[in-house]
Amino acid sequence: MQILIIEDDFAIATNLYDYLESRGYGVDVAYDGIAGHCLAVTQHFDVILLDLGLPKLDGLTICQKLRQESQIDTPILMLTARDTLEDKLKGFDHGADDYIVKPFALKEVEASIVALHKRHSGKVISRILVVDDLLFDPKIMSITFAGSSVKLPPKCIRLLALMMSEPGRVFGRKELESAVWGNTQETSDTLRTHMHVLRRSLSQAGGYDPIETVHGLGYHLVSRA
Ligand code: CA
Numbered sequence: 001m002q003i004l005i006i007e008d009d010f011a012i013a014t015n016l017y018d019y020l021e022s023r024g025y026g027v028d029v030a031y032d033g034i035a036g037h038c039l040a041v042t043q044h045f046d047v048i049l050l051d052l053g054l055p056k057l058d059g060l061t062i063c064q065k066l067r068q069e070s071q072i073d074t075p076i077l078m079l080t081a082r083d084t085l086e087d088k089l090k091g092f093d094h095g096a097d098d099y100i101v102k103p104f105a106l107k108e109v110e111a112s113i114v115a116l117h118k119r120h121s122g123k124v125i126s127r128i129l130v131v132d133d134l135l136f137d138p139k140i141m142s143i144t145f146a147g148s149s150v151k152l153p154p155k156c157i158r159l160l161a162l163m164m165s166e167p168g169r170v171f172g173r174k175e176l177e178s179a180v181w182g183n184t185q186e187t188s189d190t191l192r193t194h195m196h197v198l199r200r201s202l203s204q205a206g207g208y209d210p211i212e213t214v215h216g217l218g219y220h221l222v223s224r225a
Pocket of ligand 1: 007052053054
């Protein structure tokens with residue numbers, strides 16, 4: 001089972017990571033909201049553990065974006081210190097499946113994960129993203145463009161999948177960097193190089209480049225629909 005932890009408190013995140021990994025789960029951790037959201041839309045997870053108060057993008061917004069914009073129905077377990085009824089209701093309102101209050105026992109978290117997973121499995125999970133001629137399958141991390149499979153490095157796949165989650169929207173350099181690399185870079189060379197590889201590979205596979213540079217702002221995926 002693959003679990004994503006989105007938690008900015010290093011001690012809590014490490015505790016959860018160590019425990020769940022020792023119990024045999026595959027675990028990824030993101031320490032801020034943008035990095036967490038990016039992982040959640042570009043990789044397959046069985047359960048997401050989501051803190052409410054996060055830098056860059058808060059937990060409730062992430063929940064809402066996953067459910068509404070990206071149509072991702074992965075079970076979400078909210079982790080929070082706020083134990084008021086109002087916050088719980090807000091979490092459910094935004095698409096959370098269950099709620100656990102800090103401080104929690106690790107066994108309690110695992111029991112909730114297992115229960116959520118059980119409840120969820122059996123439903124058909126379709127998280128394949130399609131934008132015009134582009135198709136992204138997160139389960140096998142593959143991109144197909146105009147019917148041809150495109151071989152791409154993982155960071156290029158993440159960049160593209162992120163843009164596919166909101167076609168037409170302009171993604172700024174810093175936003176893409178912090179979503180894919182976890183921080184912003186000194187110069188824009190790394191992003192530029194990956195964009196170049198991505199765009200060249202897509203052009204070769206499908207005969208045209210679906211990404212456009214928006215000068216001074218960033219990049220977007222041109223939706224022809
Ligand atoms: Ca927090």
